[in-house]
Amino acid sequence: MRALCVSELSEDYSGVRIQNVAVPEPSDQQVQVQIKAATLGFPDLLMTRGAYQHKPELPFISGGEVSGLVSKVGSAVTQWAVGDAVVTGSVGGGFAEYGCYDQSLIRPLPQSLSFASGAALSAAYLTAYVALVRRAQLQAGEWVLIHGAAGGVGLAAVDLALHLGARVIASASTEEKLAAIRAQYRVHETITSAPGFRDRVKEITGGAGADVIYDPVGGDLFDESIRCIAWNGRLLVIGFAGGRIPSVSANMPLIKGFSVVGVRAGEYGRRDPQKGAENMAAIWKLAEEGAIHPYVCAQLPLENWREAFSMMEERQVIGRLVICPDAGDGA
Numbered sequence: 001m002r003a004l005c006v007s008e009l010s011e012d013y014s015g016v017r018i019q020n021v022a023v024p025e026p027s028d029q030q031v032q033v034q035i036k037a038a039t040l041g042f043p044d045l046l047m048t049r050g051a052y053q054h055k056p057e058l059p060f061i062s063g064g065e066v067s068g069l070v071s072k073v074g075s076a077v078t079q080w081a082v083g084d085a086v087v088t089g090s091v092g093g094g095f096a097e098y099g100c101y102d103q104s105l106i107r108p109l110p111q112s113l114s115f116a117s118g119a120a121l122s123a124a125y126l127t128a129y130v131a132l133v134r135r136a137q138l139q140a141g142e143w144v145l146i147h148g149a150a151g152g153v154g155l156a157a158v159d160l161a162l163h164l165g166a167r168v169i170a171s172a173s174t175e176e177k178l179a180a181i182r183a184q185y186r187v188h189e190t191i192t193s194a195p196g197f198r199d200r201v202k203e204i205t206g207g208a209g210a211d212v213i214y215d216p217v218g219g220d221l222f223d224e225s226i227r228c229i230a231w232n233g234r235l236l237v238i239g240f241a242g243g244r245i246p247s248v249s250a251n252m253p254l255i256k257g258f259s260v261v262g263v264r265a266g267e268y269g270r271r272d273p274q275k276g277a278e279n280m281a282a283i284w285k286l287a288e289e290g291a292i293h294p295y296v297c298a299q300l301p302l303e304n305w306r307e308a309f310s311m312m313e314e315r316q317v318i319g320r321l322v323i324c325p326d327a328g329d330g331a
Contacts, residue, residue: 002325003096004305007059009050013309016048018302021061024093024100025072031080031088031103032072036115037299037322038094039065039123040308041152042241047092054091063094063323067109067118077103085109087118095302097325107280110287113294120294120320123265124156125283127238128214130265132160134279136212136234140165145201145210145225147193148217148241150177155319157214158185159292166212169204171197171221173315180318184295193221198228209233219244226252233258295319302326 001023008015026032044062046052070084080086080103088106093099109118132138144161148154149170158181161168168187172178178190191200201210209230215222219242222235226248229235235258248260269276286292297318300308302325311317 001097002302003061004063004302004323005059005061006048009048009058011049013048013306016062016305018305021096023098026074026077026100028074028076029102029104030074030100031070031077031086031106032098032100033066033068033086033088033106034071035066035094035097035099035325036068037066037119037324038063039119039152040312040317040321040323041123042312044095045309045312056092061093061096063096064091065089065119065122066094066099067115068099071098074103079103080106085115085118087122089122095305095323095325107284110284112290113287116296116299116322116324117294119322120152120296121283121287122280124152124320125160125287125292125294126269126279127153127263127265128157128160129279129283130268131214131236131238131263132157132164132166132212133282134268134275135261135263136214136236138164138166138212141167142211143167143169143205143208143230144212144214145169145171145228146214147171147221147225148215149181149187149190150318151216151241152317152320153216153238154214155181155184155295156292158187159294160286161214162186163286163291169201169210177318180297184293184319193217195220195224198224201228205230212236214238217242218246220246222246222248226256226258229256229258231257235260237262296322298322299324 005019067087088101144166150172169189170181170187171193209228211230213225213235216238218240298321
């Protein structure tokens with residue numbers, strides 16, 4: 001099979017290339033999946049440089065979340081059959097024509113979703129769900145300011161917040177990204193994340209500020225968000241895509257009566273497996289009902305992986321981008 005293999009760590013992806021490798025065979029508890037779509041994320045780029053927290057042994061195949069068709073099952077697998085459309089994933093192995101996954105990690109592809117949107121569902125919407133439902137306990141009618149709203153986890157939060165009945169202010173770095181958000185989702189307001197956005201947030205919310213602020217960016221956006229959060233507000237720390245890890249003086253939450261809430265969606269489920277299972281079940285139910293709509297801005301064949309990596313690196317991706325391993329025969 002063809003796979004995107006990393007044989008050497010490098011800054012310019014010189015150690016990354018498509019290679020022909022053996023098709024993996026499933027163990028007793030595994031399912032072999034013919035991969036139709038695999039989501040590209042920043043961790044995939046970082047792993048090719050050895051700059052990510054997970055450092056797989058060389059050589060390795062990158063790519064995490066995938067969707068596809070069951071092509072073979074292990075002897076102890078009873079829930080899945082050849083031909084089933086599924087969603088699954090791991091920390092690697094996705095940018096290949098076939099992959100093997102433990103049966104416990106596999107879920108059915110929601111009928112409302114394509115292979116591409118199915119591959120884009122799990123991680124982004126799990127983050128949004130844990131943040132907005134579990135940690136912020138977002139209520140219908142509340143104002144929620146979503147930074148990085150054009151990104152994968154940001155756009156998932158926009159979609160879910162709207163479903164929950166919140167009033168959404170989507171924040172992004174460019175008008176082009178804001179236009180793309182408006183084209184996909186009926187948000188209440190869009191604002192640029194340029195310095196001074198706090199005044200616009202206060203204007204939109206009648207001076208009260210945002211009840212919930214969803215921040216995957218950090219840095220200066222976090223600092224200014226403190227100035228436009230409502231009394232009893234919840235400032236959700238999702239990540240630090242902006243690079244700088246910010247801090248807050250303890251007197252600010254005291255005076256303004258807000259909470260700073262950390263969000264680690266995966267760890268939430270590991271700490272409480274029952275709630276973790278409930279979270280995934282809730283996301284899948286919403287997808288099956290057509291209540292949420294993962295957005296994929298581009299689907300590229302495996303041989304176009306450099307274009308995909310470039311789009312991600314240059315922050316041109318709106319929502320999610322997927323690589324389709326079986327979409328072409330190039331090398």
